[in-house]
Amino acid sequence: MDGFDHDESGASGESGPPPLISMVLALAASVGLMMFDRSQDTLQPARNVMASLTYPLDAVASVPGEMASSFDNYLQRERLTEDNQKLREENLLLRGRLQKLAALQAENARIRSLLQSSRQLQDDVIISEVLATSPDPYRQLIKLNKGLRESIHVGQAVIDANGIMGQIVQAHSFHSIAILITDANHGIPVELNRTGLQTIAQGLGKSNQLSLPFLTVNTDIREGDLLVSSGLGERYPAGYPVARITRIAHQAGDEFLSIRAQPTASLNRGREALVVISRNTPPAEPGAQPAEHASPALDAGPETPASAPDMSVPDDAAS
Numbered sequence: 001m002d003g004f005d006h007d008e009s010g011a012s013g014e015s016g017p018p019p020l021i022s023m024v025l026a027l028a029a030s031v032g033l034m035m036f037d038r039s040q041d042t043l044q045p046a047r048n049v050m051a052s053l054t055y056p057l058d059a060v061a062s063v064p065g066e067m068a069s070s071f072d073n074y075l076q077r078e079r080l081t082e083d084n085q086k087l088r089e090e091n092l093l094l095r096g097r098l099q100k101l102a103a104l105q106a107e108n109a110r111i112r113s114l115l116q117s118s119r120q121l122q123d124d125v126i127i128s129e130v131l132a133t134s135p136d137p138y139r140q141l142i143k144l145n146k147g148l149r150e151s152i153h154v155g156q157a158v159i160d161a162n163g164i165m166g167q168i169v170q171a172h173s174f175h176s177i178a179i180l181i182t183d184a185n186h187g188i189p190v191e192l193n194r195t196g197l198q199t200i201a202q203g204l205g206k207s208n209q210l211s212l213p214f215l216t217v218n219t220d221i222r223e224g225d226l227l228v229s230s231g232l233g234e235r236y237p238a239g240y241p242v243a244r245i246t247r248i249a250h251q252a253g254d255e256f257l258s259i260r261a262q263p264t265a266s267l268n269r270g271r272e273a274l275v276v277i278s279r280n281t282p283p284a285e286p287g288a289q290p291a292e293h294a295s296p297a298l299d300a301g302p303e304t305p306a307s308a309p310d311m312s313v314p315d316d317a318a319s
Contacts, residue, residue, distance in 0.1 A: 125159075125274040126150055131175065133268060138205055140180035142166070144273060152176045155235060157276040163241035163264030164188070164229055165273055176275075180267055181242065182207050189232040190242050195220055198230050201242060201261060207268045210243050212259040217250055219257060227261060237276055241265075 017025075126146055134141035146152050148171050158165045158178045166186070170177035181188050184205035190212075191198045197219065201210045215221060225245045231238025243261035250257050 124277040126152065126277065128152075128158075128176075128273050128275055130271050130273055138184065140166075140183035140186075140203060140205065140207065140267070141169075142178050142180065142268075142273075144168075144176045144178060144275070145174075146275060147172045147174050147176045149173055151277065152275055157229075157236050157240070159240060159274050159276060160265045160270055160272070162266060163243070164236060165263075165265045165267060167235065168275065178273075180207070181263060181265075182210060182267060188236060188242060189230045190227040191230040191238075192221060193226040193228050194222075197221070198232065201227060208262055210261040210263060212245075212261060213256060215257050215259060216255060217257055221245060221248060221257070221259065223248055226264075 128144040128146040128150075131143040131145050133143075142158075142165075144152070144158070152168060152171050154168050154171050156168045158167060164181060166178045166180040166183075168176050169179045179186050180203070181201070182203040182205070184203050187200045187202045189198065190201045197215075199212055199214055201212055203209075204211050212221075212227075223245050227242045227244070229236040229238055229240045229242055241264040243263045245259060246262045247260040248257055249259075
């Protein structure tokens with residue numbers, strides 16, 4: 001047994017150098033090879049071969065990073081696309097609001113003008129909105145959103161900030177109908193502001209023209225003269241601007257002048273109007289009609305709320 005143990009211990013003692021010596025030798029060999037390669041560059045082919053062999057491993061190892069980078073770029077592009085879409089929508093919304101703001105500013109300017117003119121009047125007024133105009137090209141009629149509930153009645157004058165527009169010819173609970181001074185079947189007593197001459201201004205069925213058919217050739221009248229309401233007949237309050245003379249013509253042999261005037265009111269161009277409640281004129285009966293003309297019906301059937309702007313004019317309706 002002792003001999004056997006002696007042989008085993010001797011074999012293990014001759015197995016190799018200690019680990020520390022092996023590590024020192026390997027380190028010294030590595031440093032030597034590095035110094036030699038740096039001076040002679042003889043290991044470059046070996047490095048190239050090793051790089052070629054390890055390239056697939058490097059490519060495979062870089063795939064997760066490239067995929068992560070591509071995914072991040074995709075997410076960032078999606079966020080940019082969404083942000084860009086939101087900015088376009090916000091821009092469109094703001095531009096739409098800007099257009100509405102411009103319309104509201106213009107409407108406010110018109111209302112301020114109406115209110116300013118109403119302060120200068122001795123009569124009470126009611127601000128109303130124009131809901132619709134007559135579809136009949138031969139009639140000049142408008143529908144207002146104020147009616148009997150707001151003390152609107154037949155015969156009241158309708159004006160804007162610049163002059164007389166027309167007169168109420170129908171009054172219903174939710175709305176009313178007014179005939180414009182330019183209606184071909186309508187006439188308004190006027191006075192020449194410069195001389196006091198009184199006459200009748202008749203409509204021609206056009207929104208920008210009136211006719212003065214009863215003035216003779218020796219009448220003192222000029223282009224640019226202002227016509228105001230005379231108050232005769234007590235259908236229109238006196239002193240309101242009506243029109244300005246735009247053309248005076250005379251054909252040889254005719255006894256009367258051919259005179260055209262342009263209304264001072266903005267007919268068919270605004271959405272607001274003032275209904276004059278004269279303090280001197282008593283209210284008419286709800287079913288009464290103005291003496292100058294019968295009521296041209298814009299609505300068929302029973303009364304409808306003010307939100308219904310449909311209007312129709314019968315062929316046999318007289319003004």
